Amino acid sequence: MIRKSFWLIKVFIDVRIIETTKDLKDFCKQDFGDFITIDTEFLRDKTYYPLLCLVQIGSPKVEPVAVDPLAKDIDLKPLVKLLADETILKVMHAGKQDMEIFYMLMKGKLPAPVFDTQIAASVLGYGEQIAYHALVKRICNEDIDKSRQFTDWSHRPISDAQLKYAIGDVTYLIDVYKNLSEKLEQQGRLEWIKEDMQILTNPKTYANDPDLAWQRIKMRSHKKQDYVVLQALAAWREKEAQRVNIPKQRIMKDDVLTQIALTKPKDESGFKRIRGMADAFKTGDKAKNLLKIIAKAQKDIESSTIEIPSNKKKKQADVSHIVDMLKLLLKLNANEHGIAGRMIANVQELEDFALEETRDIPMLQGWRYKVFGKEAEALVKGKLTLGLEKGRIKKSG
Numbered sequence: 001m002i003r004k005s006f007w008l009i010k011v012f013i014d015v016r017i018i019e020t021t022k023d024l025k026d027f028c029k030q031d032f033g034d035f036i037t038i039d040t041e042f043l044r045d046k047t048y049y050p051l052l053c054l055v056q057i058g059s060p061k062v063e064p065v066a067v068d069p070l071a072k073d074i075d076l077k078p079l080v081k082l083l084a085d086e087t088i089l090k091v092m093h094a095g096k097q098d099m100e101i102f103y104m105l106m107k108g109k110l111p112a113p114v115f116d117t118q119i120a121a122s123v124l125g126y127g128e129q130i131a132y133h134a135l136v137k138r139i140c141n142e143d144i145d146k147s148r149q150f151t152d153w154s155h156r157p158i159s160d161a162q163l164k165y166a167i168g169d170v171t172y173l174i175d176v177y178k179n180l181s182e183k184l185e186q187q188g189r190l191e192w193i194k195e196d197m198q199i200l201t202n203p204k205t206y207a208n209d210p211d212l213a214w215q216r217i218k219m220r221s222h223k224k225q226d227y228v229v230l231q232a233l234a235a236w237r238e239k240e241a242q243r244v245n246i247p248k249q250r251i252m253k254d255d256v257l258t259q260i261a262l263t264k265p266k267d268e269s270g271f272k273r274i275r276g277m278a279d280a281f282k283t284g285d286k287a288k289n290l291l292k293i294i295a296k297a298q299k300d301i302e303s304s305t306i307e308i309p310s311n312k313k314k315k316q317a318d319v320s321h322i323v324d325m326l327k328l329l330l331k332l333n334a335n336e337h338g339i340a341g342r343m344i345a346n347v348q349e350l351e352d353f354a355l356e357e358t359r360d361i362p363m364l365q366g367w368r369y370k371v372f373g374k375e376a377e378a379l380v381k382g383k384l385t386l387g388l389e390k391g392r393i394k395k396s397g
Contacts, residue, residue, distance in 0.1 A: 014063050015167050017158065019071035021078070028078040032059045035089035035115070036082075037173035040098045041153040041166055048241045048248065052101050053153035055079065058170030066166055070154065076105060083111040091177045093132045093169070094118040095200065103206040112201045117173065119196050119343075120180040123189050128340035136172045139179045144168055192367040210238035213248075219258040221308075228304045230261035232297035233290075252281065264294055319354040326350045328386060329379055332393060333372045344372045354380070 018024050041054040055067040069076060083090065083102055090111045092098050095118075102111050121130050126138065133144040144165075151162055158166075184190045199205055214234035219226065234257060241248035259274045268291070271282040280286055327350060334341040345353075345363040352361055353376060363373045375395070378384035384397040 015163060016063065016065045017163070018065050018067045018074070020073045021075040024067060024074060024076070025078040027057075027062075027065055028082045030062050032088055033061045035059070035091050035177065037091045037170040037177065038083075038098070038111075039092065039166070039169040039173070040101055042097075042101060043152070043154055044247075046246070048245045049104060050097070050101055051154060052105070054158070054166055056166050056170045058167075058174055060174055064167050064171055066158070066163060068156075068158070070156065080106050084109065086112055090114045091173055092116055093135070093173060093176070094129070096205075099200055100206050103203065108203055110201050110203060110206075114197055114201055115177060115181070116193075116197065116200060117176050117180055119200075120184060120193050122340045122343045123192050124180060124183050124187070125338035126340075128342050132169065132173075135176055139176050140172050142172060144172070189367075195366045208238070208242075210235040210242075213238040217254045217257060219261065221262060224304070224306065224308055225264075225298065225301045226261050227306050227308055228301050229264055229294055229297040230257060231304075231306060232293050232300075233257045233260060236290075236293050252278070260290070260294070264298065265291065266295075267291065319351070322354040322380060323347070323350050325379060325386065326354065326376055328393065329375060329384075329395075330372060332386075332395065333375065337371055339371070344368050 016023075016027075018027060037058040039056045040052060041056075042050040042052050044050040052069045055069060056064065057067065058064040067076075067079060068074065082088070083106060090113070092114060093116065095114065095116045099110060099114070103109070117135065118129060118132075121135055122128055126135065133146050136142055136144055145168075146165075149165070153162070181190075184193065211231065214227065214231040217230065217234055219230055221227065233252075237248050237251050237257065240251050244251075253276060256274060256277050259277075260271075263270060263273070265271055265274075268283055268287045271277060271287060271290075274282075281290060327347075330341050330345055330350070334344055345361075345368065349361050349363050352358065353363065358364055362368055363376065365373075375384055378397065379386070384395060387394055387396065
């Protein structure tokens, strides 16, 4: 175990770097009280899965520590047990990426319960997706040096500057959490964020389905067969990237996938006309495998239930006037409640609502329905109107 001390703005703190299973086990046995603050540092520019490089843990009752997952003599099982302890609240800021890492570390399970200070801040009028350093400045009136944010966290030894930055992400978080949780309770909004925390702690949020990978690729086409082939190719690339643990764009770029989906080569000669395609995939076993994927996808066209994006865009154009009115109502209601508009609903949800594709839309559930969804329904049914009165937009009905 390495122990270092330094000034963190106005506070002198003692920090331990945990590098062995024994030290980690001893640390995790302590009495943390009701909550811990937690953050991670990781890299994923060269891999499909993020490489966990550091885990920082803070608490009002114990000294902050940095756990080194890359140390040779460490087993993270004590940490996993701590994360799974449902009697301790895990506090994070913008914790979705951290939760993705814990999802893998915990083999498909997730820490619970959790509290995300970015989500909490967004329902308290701090704006949409406020950065950690900005929130610390507004609540603690302290300036955090973010210059170490994009350093190589896998390099050892960890520098004092890196450690100071990393520990700052969990020490100030203690006061930020206390401040926000108190305000949420005062304003009766604790239940609001609980609904969002349920999403954050749902394993489905982090399960990467290869069959849905095509939805993140843009392709200009109006034909169902093109998208069925794209779906098959994108699923193959996703699985291959997962298997060899490299970024999927390094296997095959999006524009190459779309070219193949549009042209549907029937033999290896067809790949020669694909711009940007790696030579390794143009001939031999890799080419034969791709040809099989294309051929099978073409056989599945009739049975496929895939929705063509271009058709949906046409439908969206037909209801654009409804979406415009919903955007205006959303802005009004967000201002009334002091909430970031995107915390209530995003443009896609408004479009789906206007198209009457209302299954599982968050704006029609829980507090979002009370704040916006109920009036949105009244608006589209003509029971609520928006108008001008003395230069201001008013609701009536």
